[in-house]
Amino acid sequence: MASESKDEVTLWKELLAGDKDAYTAIYGLHVKAMYRYGMSLVSISEDFVLDCIHDVFLEVWVKRDRLAVPDNIRLYLFVALKNRVLHLLKRQERPQMFVVQDNFEDLWSDPSAEDIQIQKEESVNNEAMLNRLVLQLPPRQQEAIRLRFVENMGYQEIGQVLDVNTQSANNLVFRAIEKLRGWIMLAFLVFQEGLF
Numbered sequence: 262m263a264s265e266s267k268d269e270v271t272l273w274k275e276l277l278a279g280d281k282d283a284y285t286a287i288y289g290l291h292v293k294a295m296y297r298y299g300m301s302l303v304s305i306s307e308d309f310v311l312d313c314i315h316d317v318f319l320e321v322w323v324k325r326d327r328l329a330v331p332d333n334i335r336l337y338l339f340v341a342l343k344n345r346v347l348h349l350l351k352r353q354e355r356p357q358m359f360v361v362q363d364n365f366e367d368l369w370s371d372p373s374a375e376d377i378q379i380q381k382e383e384s385v386n387n388e389a390m391l392n393r394l395v396l397q398l399p400p401r402q403q404e405a406i407r408l409r410f411v412e413n414m415g416y417q418e419i420g421q422v423l424d425v426n427t428q429s430a431n432n433l434v435f436r437a438i439e440k441l442r443g444w445i446m447l448a449f450l451v452f453q454e455g456l457f
Contacts, residue, residue, distance in 0.1 A: 273334055277325045288318055291338050294412060298339055301407045302346055313345045320345075336418050343422060394444050402437035409434050 269290060275283035292314060299310035317338060321328065331337035395403060401423065408414045408422060420430035 269334060270330060273330050276321070277328055277330070279325065284318075284322060287334070291335060294335065295338055295342050298407070298412060299342055299346060301404065301411070302343060303350065309349075310346070313342055313349065316345050317341045333418065336414070336421055339412075339422050390445075391441070394441055397444070398437050398440060402433050402440070405430060405433035406437045 269287070272283040272286050272290075276287055295314050295317070296310060299313055300307070303309065320341070395406060398406065405419055405423065408419045409416075414422070416430045416434070417427045419434070420427045423430060423433070425433070
């Protein structure tokens with residue numbers, strides 16, 4: 262629980278005791294990150310992801326008398342969300358479509374007006390290229406990259422979400438980075454040679 266504030270653990274304990282305000286506070290602390298993660302898993306619809314998130318929180322509320330305080334609340338909710346999404350996809354026999362976050366600007370703090378003008382010209386092409394390259398990665402590597410660099414999870418947490426050991430999580434991220442680095446270097450060299 263080192264990565265979580267004592268207040269969040271206290272809120273979780275209050276939620277387990279039936280405190281609706283604590284339930285609402287935990288929801289507020291995690292719903293945006295869960296939404297980003299859910300949308301990165303499936304592109305069926307926003308409503309589908311939101312329904313899955315609400316199902317997770319409903320299940321937490323209904324089963325609160327049987328739950329304990331997890332070692333990592335965010336990780337617990339991410340795994341629960343992933344399991345819910347996969348369960349519904351399997352039950353409904355819908356195709357699973359992995360996607361990458363289309364607009365990374367929503368995930369970072371807004372730059373100043375001056376920075377926007379300067380950075381926008383430099384970053385639009387780079388971001389578009391990186392997004393296209395990430396889409397070329399296998400789905401597991403895409404997910405591992407998102408968990409590592411968008412959700413800032415450690416390799417042990419990534420392993421738990423992906424249901425693999427820590428070394429395998431590390432390998433997934435490393436291989437994805439190596440592929441991206443190679444593709445970016447190739448594109449740079451091709452551009453420098455004036456082929457495009």
